[in-house]
Amino acid sequence: MSTKLADLVQKPQYLSGGHRLCAGCGASIAVRQILMGVPDDVKLVIANPTGCLEVSTSIYPYTAWNTSYIHSAFENAAATLSGAEAAYQTLKKQGKIKEDFRFVVFGGDGGTYDIGLQALSGTLERGHRLVYVCYNNEAYMNTGIQRSGATIMGSWTTTSPYGRYSSGKKENRKDMTAIAAAHNIPYVAQASISHWRDLVRKAQKAFAADGPAFINVLSPCHRGWRYPMEKTVEMAKMAVQACIWPLYEVENGKWNLTAKVKKQPVEGYLKTQGRFAHLFQEENKDILKAIQENVDAEWEKLLNLCEQK
Amino acid sequence: MTWDIKDIQKWGWRQHPLGGVIKDPGNSCQFKTGGWRTFRPVRDEEKCNQCLICYVFCPDSAILARDGKITGIDYDFCKGCGICAAECPKDAIQMIDETMAKKDNAGKFR
Amino acid sequence: MITGSKAGTKTVALIGTDAIAEAMRQINPDVVAAYPITPQTAIVETYSQMVADGLVKTNMIAVESEHSAMSAAIGAAASGARVMTATSAQGLGLMWEMLYIASGLRLPIIMPNVNRALSAPINIHCDHGDSMGARDSGWIQLFSENAQESYDNTIQAIRIAENPAVLLPVMVLLDGFIISHSIDRVELLDDEVVSHFVGEFKPAYSLLNARNPVSVGNFDGLYGYYFEFKRQQEEALLNSFRVINEVGEEFGKISGRPYRFFETIGMEDAEFAIIVLGSAAGTVRQQVEDMRAKGIPIGMIKLRVFRPFPARELAEAISRMKAVAVFDRSSTFAGNMGGPVFIELRSALYDLQKRPLLVNYVYGLGGRDLSVDLVNKAAAELAEVACSGQVKQPVNYLGLRE
Structure with missing residues (x-):
C-alpha cells in the first residue's frame, strides 16, 4: 500500500471538521494519520473510551465521525469493541452482513495504561481482530492534566505538582508498548505524529494483521505540556530524537527499529516544555540525571531487542 | 441523510432519537469552529510546492485538497493553531491577525 | 406455575442453571459474553459446551471480567446482534456502571442473574440484595419461583426486551442454589416453538449498518438533553407493562403457562x-x-x-x-x-x-x-x-x- 501523500489525501476524511478539540491538538492529528492507513473498500467501526477525543467529537446532536462510532465508558473501550467485532464475525458468517469491516479504538493514555488496561489485555489475549490505538499525551488531559501511568518521571501535573516537598511525578512511566507486545499479538508498534509516513505504514500493517494490533502514538498536548500550540508536531519530533519515544514495531514477535535517529540529550527536549521547568532548578539536577539514565537504559534494552547491538 | 436539528433546543422528549443515537455521520461539519481563531493561516500559492505536509498535520481536517493537490484552507473549521505554518518546509504559510484579515475586504489574506 | 402440558413439550429433570442454558440454546443468541461466578457458573459451563458441540450459532466471548461482559454485550447489541449474558452478586456489582449504559443506549440485552448475597462477609448463597440494588438501573426485572419459571421468563424476556415500544434490557432473577442447583421438573418447549416465539431480532440501530453509520453513546454534557432521554426510558418502562402482559398471555398459548405481573x-x-x-x-x-x-x-x-x-x-x-x-x-x-x-x-x-x-x-x-x-x-x-x-x-x- 502506498504511503505517498498524494495518494493519502485522496482517502476519505473519517474525522470531520467541527469537532471541539483544542486548537493544536495532537490527538486528532494521530486519528487522521492512523485512518489514512485504512484499506480501501472497508467499513469502519470506531470506539473511544471517555476522554478528550470522545467528549470533543461526539457532542450531541453533532458527531464528527463520518463512520460508525461507539463510546460506552472509560475503562472498557477494548471490551466494547470486542463485542462489536464478535457480533460482526457471527453476523458475517450467518450472511447477514456482506461488507468488510475494520474495528479501531482510539484511547488516551489514561484509558489505556491505567483504567482500561485490564479490558485491553483481555481483548488482546482473546485475539479479536481490531486495532487499538493509544493517543498518548502522557497525562489525564480531559479532566485537567493529572498524572497517569504514562507520565514521565519529574513531570508536573495537577496531581504530581511541584512544591516544597515535591518535584513532580516521582515514579517512572510503565512500558505499555512492551506490555502489549507481551500478549504475543501479530502487530505492536510505537509511533509518533511527527513521523507521519512511519505512522501510516504502521497503521496499514495493523489493519492488515489477522488479529489484534496495538499502536502507541505520541500525541503531544500543549495545554498539559505547556508549550506554544503550533509546536505540537515539533515536540513529538524532539521526543523521538531524544529517544525518550523511540519508534519501533514488533511484527509477529520480531522487534524492529523503524526510524534512524542521532540520539540527542533529553535535556533539550525537556527544556521546551513548562511541565519540566522546575527540573532546571539547581536542587532538581538529580532528577534530570535520573531521566536521562532511564532513557539510556530503555534505549539500550530496545537496541538489544531489535538486535541492533 | 441530513438530520434537521435547527430547533433541537426546543424539542420535547419524544422528538429525540432513541438513546441519543445520531444517524447523520459527520454532521459536526454544520458546527463551525472557525470563530475560535485569533490568527489565520494564509497560504502563498507561489511558494507552496504542494508537498502536502500541512494536510497531514492539520488537527482540524481544515486543509482542502483535491486530486492530490492543496486547494485552500477551510476557514469554517481552522482554529488557527499554526501547526501548518510551523511545519511548512517552504515557509509558504503565514499566520496573520484574524481581525486584520476580516477587515481586509479586498481578500488579500485568503 | 405448571398448569398442564401440551403436545410437543418434553418434561425433564434439570437444575435451574441448565434450564436457563436450555432456554438460551433454543433462543440461540448471536453473541454471549460472560464471566464465571458462583452460582451462575453452571450456566456459562453448560452453554460453553453447547457452543463447543455446535448446537448454537452463538459467538461466545469468554471475557476477563463482568465489567467487560456487559461492555462486550453492549458493543455486540449496538452492532445489531441478539445478546445474552449472565451473572451473580459481585459480578452484577462489577457491571454496575454498564447496567445504566445498557438501558440508556436502549439495548435489549437479556441477563439471567442468579441471586446471591453481596459481600462482605463473602457469602455465596441466595438473597436478593444484588438485583434489588440494581432496581433503578433501567432494567426490567422478572423473578422466578423455580427452574420452570426461570426457563419461561428467559424466553419471554427476549420478546419483552426487543418490543419496539420497550427496547430495554431484561434481568431474569432466580434464587442461587435453591433454584440454580436444585433438580426440578421442567417442561421444555420444542426448539421450533421457541424459535418461532422469539422470532428474528430487528435492531433499532446497528454499528454494522454499512449504508447508515450511527454514532452511539454520544456526549450530552453541553446542551443538556439528558433529562429528555431519561424521560424516554421512563416511557419505555411504562410501555413494558402492556408488553409484559401481552407476551405472558401469548406464552400461555404455546406452553399452557400464562404469565402476569x-x-x-x-x-x-x-x-x-x-x-x-x-x-x-x-x-x-x-x-x-x-x-x-x-x-x-x-x-x-x-x-x-x-x-x-x-x-x-x-x-x-x-x-x-x-x-x-x-x-x-x-x-x-x-x-x-x-x-x-x-x-x-x-x-x-x-x-x-x-x-x-x-x-x-x-x-x-x-x-x-x-x-x-x-x-x-x-x-x-x-x-x-x-x-x-x-x-x-x-x-x-x-x-x-x-
Missing part, C-alpha cells in the same frame, strides 16, 4: 395476605393452602415483575385486606424502613382511601433458610395484626439469631 392465591376471600417473590413462594404457598384448608382467611401474592413495579395492580389486589405481610429477601439499610418490596408497596398504597396495615419480614439473607415454622410464625403474627388492627413493629427479621 403476579400470581394470587385465595385473594378473593382472604382477610390478610403474604407477598413474596422468588423461591420462598413455594414454602409460603404450601402453608397458605394448609391454613386455608383449616378455614384461616389468608391469601398470598407471588410477585413476578419487580421492575416495572406494578403498583396500581398490587394496590388493587390488596386494598380489601385488613393486613398484609411483605417478605423481603434483602434489606435497604435505609434506617429501619424495611426491604425494597415493602417500601415500594407502602408507597403504592398511599393514595388509597382505605388501605391494609402493612408489616415487613426481612428473611433469608445470605441463604438463611425460610422454614415452615418461620412462615407459620409470621402468619400468626399477621393474623394478630389483622385482628387487633395494630402494627406493633413494622419491620421484623425472620430467622435472625437474636
Whole structure:
C-alpha cells in the first residue's frame, strides 16, 4: 500500500471538521494519520473510551465521525469493541452482513495504561481482530492534566505538582508498548505524529494483521505540556530524537527499529516544555540525571531487542 | 441523510432519537469552529510546492485538497493553531491577525 | 406455575442453571459474553459446551471480567446482534456502571442473574440484595419461583426486551442454589416453538449498518438533553407493562403457562395476605393452602415483575385486606424502613382511601433458610395484626439469631 501523500489525501476524511478539540491538538492529528492507513473498500467501526477525543467529537446532536462510532465508558473501550467485532464475525458468517469491516479504538493514555488496561489485555489475549490505538499525551488531559501511568518521571501535573516537598511525578512511566507486545499479538508498534509516513505504514500493517494490533502514538498536548500550540508536531519530533519515544514495531514477535535517529540529550527536549521547568532548578539536577539514565537504559534494552547491538 | 436539528433546543422528549443515537455521520461539519481563531493561516500559492505536509498535520481536517493537490484552507473549521505554518518546509504559510484579515475586504489574506 | 402440558413439550429433570442454558440454546443468541461466578457458573459451563458441540450459532466471548461482559454485550447489541449474558452478586456489582449504559443506549440485552448475597462477609448463597440494588438501573426485572419459571421468563424476556415500544434490557432473577442447583421438573418447549416465539431480532440501530453509520453513546454534557432521554426510558418502562402482559398471555398459548405481573392465591376471600417473590413462594404457598384448608382467611401474592413495579395492580389486589405481610429477601439499610418490596408497596398504597396495615419480614439473607415454622410464625403474627388492627413493629427479621 502506498504511503505517498498524494495518494493519502485522496482517502476519505473519517474525522470531520467541527469537532471541539483544542486548537493544536495532537490527538486528532494521530486519528487522521492512523485512518489514512485504512484499506480501501472497508467499513469502519470506531470506539473511544471517555476522554478528550470522545467528549470533543461526539457532542450531541453533532458527531464528527463520518463512520460508525461507539463510546460506552472509560475503562472498557477494548471490551466494547470486542463485542462489536464478535457480533460482526457471527453476523458475517450467518450472511447477514456482506461488507468488510475494520474495528479501531482510539484511547488516551489514561484509558489505556491505567483504567482500561485490564479490558485491553483481555481483548488482546482473546485475539479479536481490531486495532487499538493509544493517543498518548502522557497525562489525564480531559479532566485537567493529572498524572497517569504514562507520565514521565519529574513531570508536573495537577496531581504530581511541584512544591516544597515535591518535584513532580516521582515514579517512572510503565512500558505499555512492551506490555502489549507481551500478549504475543501479530502487530505492536510505537509511533509518533511527527513521523507521519512511519505512522501510516504502521497503521496499514495493523489493519492488515489477522488479529489484534496495538499502536502507541505520541500525541503531544500543549495545554498539559505547556508549550506554544503550533509546536505540537515539533515536540513529538524532539521526543523521538531524544529517544525518550523511540519508534519501533514488533511484527509477529520480531522487534524492529523503524526510524534512524542521532540520539540527542533529553535535556533539550525537556527544556521546551513548562511541565519540566522546575527540573532546571539547581536542587532538581538529580532528577534530570535520573531521566536521562532511564532513557539510556530503555534505549539500550530496545537496541538489544531489535538486535541492533 | 441530513438530520434537521435547527430547533433541537426546543424539542420535547419524544422528538429525540432513541438513546441519543445520531444517524447523520459527520454532521459536526454544520458546527463551525472557525470563530475560535485569533490568527489565520494564509497560504502563498507561489511558494507552496504542494508537498502536502500541512494536510497531514492539520488537527482540524481544515486543509482542502483535491486530486492530490492543496486547494485552500477551510476557514469554517481552522482554529488557527499554526501547526501548518510551523511545519511548512517552504515557509509558504503565514499566520496573520484574524481581525486584520476580516477587515481586509479586498481578500488579500485568503 | 405448571398448569398442564401440551403436545410437543418434553418434561425433564434439570437444575435451574441448565434450564436457563436450555432456554438460551433454543433462543440461540448471536453473541454471549460472560464471566464465571458462583452460582451462575453452571450456566456459562453448560452453554460453553453447547457452543463447543455446535448446537448454537452463538459467538461466545469468554471475557476477563463482568465489567467487560456487559461492555462486550453492549458493543455486540449496538452492532445489531441478539445478546445474552449472565451473572451473580459481585459480578452484577462489577457491571454496575454498564447496567445504566445498557438501558440508556436502549439495548435489549437479556441477563439471567442468579441471586446471591453481596459481600462482605463473602457469602455465596441466595438473597436478593444484588438485583434489588440494581432496581433503578433501567432494567426490567422478572423473578422466578423455580427452574420452570426461570426457563419461561428467559424466553419471554427476549420478546419483552426487543418490543419496539420497550427496547430495554431484561434481568431474569432466580434464587442461587435453591433454584440454580436444585433438580426440578421442567417442561421444555420444542426448539421450533421457541424459535418461532422469539422470532428474528430487528435492531433499532446497528454499528454494522454499512449504508447508515450511527454514532452511539454520544456526549450530552453541553446542551443538556439528558433529562429528555431519561424521560424516554421512563416511557419505555411504562410501555413494558402492556408488553409484559401481552407476551405472558401469548406464552400461555404455546406452553399452557400464562404469565402476569403476579400470581394470587385465595385473594378473593382472604382477610390478610403474604407477598413474596422468588423461591420462598413455594414454602409460603404450601402453608397458605394448609391454613386455608383449616378455614384461616389468608391469601398470598407471588410477585413476578419487580421492575416495572406494578403498583396500581398490587394496590388493587390488596386494598380489601385488613393486613398484609411483605417478605423481603434483602434489606435497604435505609434506617429501619424495611426491604425494597415493602417500601415500594407502602408507597403504592398511599393514595388509597382505605388501605391494609402493612408489616415487613426481612428473611433469608445470605441463604438463611425460610422454614415452615418461620412462615407459620409470621402468619400468626399477621393474623394478630389483622385482628387487633395494630402494627406493633413494622419491620421484623425472620430467622435472625437474636
